[in-house]
Amino acid sequence: MSTRRDFIKTSGALVVGFSLGDALAAQGPPSAPGGPARSLDLKQVDTWLAIHPDNTATVYIGFAELGQGASTALLQVAGEELDLDMSQLTTVPLDTTVTPNQGGTYSSASINRGSPQIRAAAAEARRALLQLASQRLGAPTDRLAVARGVITVAGQPQPSVTYGELIGGRRFDLEVSGAAPVKSPREYRLVGSSPARTDLTDKVGGRHAYTQHARLPGMLHGRVVRPRGQAAFGVTPRVVSVDEASVRGIPCRILRRGSFVGVVAEREWDAVRAARDLKVTWDIAPTLPGNAALFTRMRSEQTQDRVVLDRGDVGAALAGAPHVVSQIVRGPYQAHAALGPNCAVADVRPDSALVISPTQDIYGTRTVLAGVLGLPAERIQVRYQEGASNYGHGTQDDVTEAAAILSQLAGRPVRVQFMRSDEHGWDNYGRAHLGDVRAAADAAGRIVAYEYQGWQHNWMNVEPSAQLAGTAPAERDGSLGVSPLNLGSMYDVANLRLVNHRVNGMGYLRGAWLRSPLDLSFSFASEQAVDQLAFLTKADPWQFRQRNIKDPRWLGVLDAVARAAKWQPRPAAAARSRSRVVTGRGIAVGTHLASYGGAVAELEVDTRTGRVRITHLYGAIDAGLAVNPGNIENQIGGQLIQTASRMLKEEVLFNTSGVTSLDWNSYPILRFSEAPAVTAIVVQRLEERSTGAGEEVMAAAAAAVANAFFDATGVRLEEYPLTPARVLAALAG
Amino acid sequence: MAVTFTLNGERRTVESAEGTPLLYVLTDELALQGPRFGCGLGQCGSCSVLVNGVERRSCQTPVSAVTGRSVTTLEGLPAWYAAQKKLARPPALHPVQQALIDEQAVQCGYCANGLIVKAAELLARTPRPTDAQIVQAMNGHLCRCGSYPRVLRAIRRAAAAIQVTA
Numbered sequence: 001m002s003t004r005r006d007f008i009k010t011s012g013a014l015v016v017g018f019s020l021g022d023a024l025a026a027q028g029p030p031s032a033p034g035g036p037a038r039s040l041d042l043k044q045v046d047t048w049l050a051i052h053p054d055n056t057a058t059v060y061i062g063f064a065e066l067g068q069g070a071s072t073a074l075l076q077v078a079g080e081e082l083d084l085d086m087s088q089l090t091t092v093p094l095d096t097t098v099t100p101n102q103g104g105t106y107s108s109a110s111i112n113r114g115s116p117q118i119r120a121a122a123a124e125a126r127r128a129l130l131q132l133a134s135q136r137l138g139a140p141t142d143r144l145a146v147a148r149g150v151i152t153v154a155g156q157p158q159p160s161v162t163y164g165e166l167i168g169g170r171r172f173d174l175e176v177s178g179a180a181p182v183k184s185p186r187e188y189r190l191v192g193s194s195p196a197r198t199d200l201t202d203k204v205g206g207r208h209a210y211t212q213h214a215r216l217p218g219m220l221h222g223r224v225v226r227p228r229g230q231a232a233f234g235v236t237p238r239v240v241s242v243d244e245a246s247v248r249g250i251p252c253r254i255l256r257r258g259s260f261v262g263v264v265a266e267r268e269w270d271a272v273r274a275a276r277d278l279k280v281t282w283d284i285a286p287t288l289p290g291n292a293a294l295f296t297r298m299r300s301e302q303t304q305d306r307v308v309l310d311r312g313d314v315g316a317a318l319a320g321a322p323h324v325v326s327q328i329v330r331g332p333y334q335a336h337a338a339l340g341p342n343c344a345v346a347d348v349r350p351d352s353a354l355v356i357s358p359t360q361d362i363y364g365t366r367t368v369l370a371g372v373l374g375l376p377a378e379r380i381q382v383r384y385q386e387g388a389s390n391y392g393h394g395t396q397d398d399v400t401e402a403a404a405i406l407s408q409l410a411g412r413p414v415r416v417q418f419m420r421s422d423e424h425g426w427d428n429y430g431r432a433h434l435g436d437v438r439a440a441a442d443a444a445g446r447i448v449a450y451e452y453q454g455w456q457h458n459w460m461n462v463e464p465s466a467q468l469a470g471t472a473p474a475e476r477d478g479s480l481g482v483s484p485l486n487l488g489s490m491y492d493v494a495n496l497r498l499v500n501h502r503v504n505g506m507g508y509l510r511g512a513w514l515r516s517p518l519d520l521s522f523s524f525a526s527e528q529a530v531d532q533l534a535f536l537t538k539a540d541p542w543q544f545r546q547r548n549i550k551d552p553r554w555l556g557v558l559d560a561v562a563r564a565a566k567w568q569p570r571p572a573a574a575a576r577s578r579s580r581v582v583t584g585r586g587i588a589v590g591t592h593l594a595s596y597g598g599a600v601a602e603l604e605v606d607t608r609t610g611r612v613r614i615t616h617l618y619g620a621i622d623a624g625l626a627v628n629p630g631n632i633e634n635q636i637g638g639q640l641i642q643t644a645s646r647m648l649k650e651e652v653l654f655n656t657s658g659v660t661s662l663d664w665n666s667y668p669i670l671r672f673s674e675a676p677a678v679t680a681i682v683v684q685r686l687e688e689r690s691t692g693a694g695e696e697v698m699a700a701a702a703a704a705v706a707n708a709f710f711d712a713t714g715v716r717l718e719e720y721p722l723t724p725a726r727v728l729a730a731l732a733g
Numbered sequence: 734m735a736v737t738f739t740l741n742g743e744r745r746t747v748e749s750a751e752g753t754p755l756l757y758v759l760t761d762e763l764a765l766q767g768p769r770f771g772c773g774l775g776q777c778g779s780c781s782v783l784v785n786g787v788e789r790r791s792c793q794t795p796v797s798a799v800t801g802r803s804v805t806t807l808e809g810l811p812a813w814y815a816a817q818k819k820l821a822r823p824p825a826l827h828p829v830q831q832a833l834i835d836e837q838a839v840q841c842g843y844c845a846n847g848l849i850v851k852a853a854e855l856l857a858r859t860p861r862p863t864d865a866q867i868v869q870a871m872n873g874h875l876c877r878c879g880s881y882p883r884v885l886r887a888i889r890r891a892a893a894a895i896q897v898t899a
Contacts, residue, residue: 420776
């Protein structure tokens, strides 16, 4: 067994002419906890893929399928290097005993970070397979050809040998050297095409099991009992009393650890009723600002300030410029509001645990659970099962901890299904943000100064279940904030200053990443300011941006989206009508970290009711090499509709004691009848590294909506969502 | 309390506590994966089923209310469609299900249950719906992933496919 590894270590290179055959161990099924472990070493080919005797392959992907189609795209990457078709490829659910640790499925990372690892492993496997085939077929590797995993000597249909015949069911036992040749993008046939998603037939047929469908033998149904809607993060609500008599007559058990209260029952409806009826008296500190005082409190806080970037002399440039604008944004807390409240199942034993979870990061969740349960991480198996509409760090980990705590207390497997009010009221929301932009242009319409100052608190580091059970609340040190990646850097501007004001989050709501974190607020302010400079210099907003952008990739998305929208140049607000319903169009650029996004919005404003209807959104993304452009188009469409929802409707409501947005009436999202038409444009860049495509056009779309509103009304907006009341107030000036 | 009803063409009797919503009987006792919990308030449509051909929110329907009735879930739609169209055998998928795949309209797919059940009801009653009729029918079903435009296209496509079948 060890000879090959030793050989590689000592020789440092692969040579033609070895035989894997006798040295290979049979590859069994994924191991159970305590059983023989699959290789999870990222350096081993076997960690990433297995070839089966029937000439199919399983690819072990460390990123969660959230409905974004990442698993399909990563199979394309593997199939491309291996010369296998999609029908020969499959993947398995994430599991800490089966799939490698590629990090969490966030920051649009699946393709960005995932594809290089999978490409390298697949290329390594292909090289080894060709070496084996070379011996078998008696021809040098450079004369071999592969199609669908069948290797032949180029130009001759026979003899042939398949991958399955060469290594099916056995290990490669081979390190990923990184030196195996990969295909040139010009040779791609699978990458860059748009095979259908592999998960949809089961999803439409009712055969796809979401976490909500997960069951374990002997399982109890659990529910959490909490105050309806979270209070300020810093002070944990305290249980004053639990009136057990209030659920007398319902077959259930009440379980408690500190202020964490839950109920378990054999039948789900009994757990639902018990959680609903159980009378718990809470001591809650009414220390939230409420919506009314949120932004004045944020601005008045003692903040931790950081100059993120200071280039040139912004002050002097602002003072000397003929055209100076300023723009404010007040961006609300917004909820993940998964369509299906999160759910998890846990079986916690005295010395081990199995947890089925919709987490974005099975390994990260395992580490946290180790602390919550007092078990070593390696004794905890976390298995991923897809939940509903996962667009960031919502309640997935919270519900997982709740199930684990209740299982530990009950001594039985427990399934916890959050109720709608748990999901809405105890979310880690997308954070509220306050932003100030000042920008200036010279007489020739060139941006000469740009300054952004932003206020927000960090992400929270403790889930509600752990906090209620006794862990002290804490914020993360590192959280996305004001950044040159999405503020100012798209423009060619000599004087640029960015300042981040970190607010202490202890008196605020829970925060974590929500699809394109903070970016909608950033660009809402930033791109309105740029648009206003165009307006002051009597320039068309597209042409003004063209003049001020040098980077061809930013120009690429800007021009692509303008052309798709058949944009006819004219200054904004130059075609305003006096009718009751006025129309407008706006353009903007923006991103989330890496890719390039451009958007155009077309909308109508009813000036009497204040109702805004977005009629059409166009979105363009340049994400480098687009592995599956069809899938990216679908992602763009989803981002545009979600942006419309977030710009028009979404805002977490809360008073000083807690959140009051607890269902779809108190936290409405966009409905079918309100959906704009969408046009998606993928700018394909075969020679560029693949970057994310799941959140990169939302910032541009949000700002395009604000700019279209200005075009229709001549009024700049300082706050979203654009509810009728807010719109009427803005129009009244 | 024993309740007898027809589920996807088969007679079933279940034993449930008084007032138990149909949803929990379908998911827990009968292990179906089509109808699913979304809000428990009748606001989102994730749990929709057909009761005697009419779309109902199973989270708000006590199981006793379907006594003697015919309940069709996502899983039973192909057979329900075949019976309607007097087809010799059920297709693998209802035309709405197939159209959602053809349009690659589904993202996470959690809302798809309700969207499909509602669209199937619509097309059974109104085989050639206008866009306005589609939007009106679907407006009580929420989707978080933003699939509405593709779902609209898929329902148009399904309507066209049904015309060809008929």
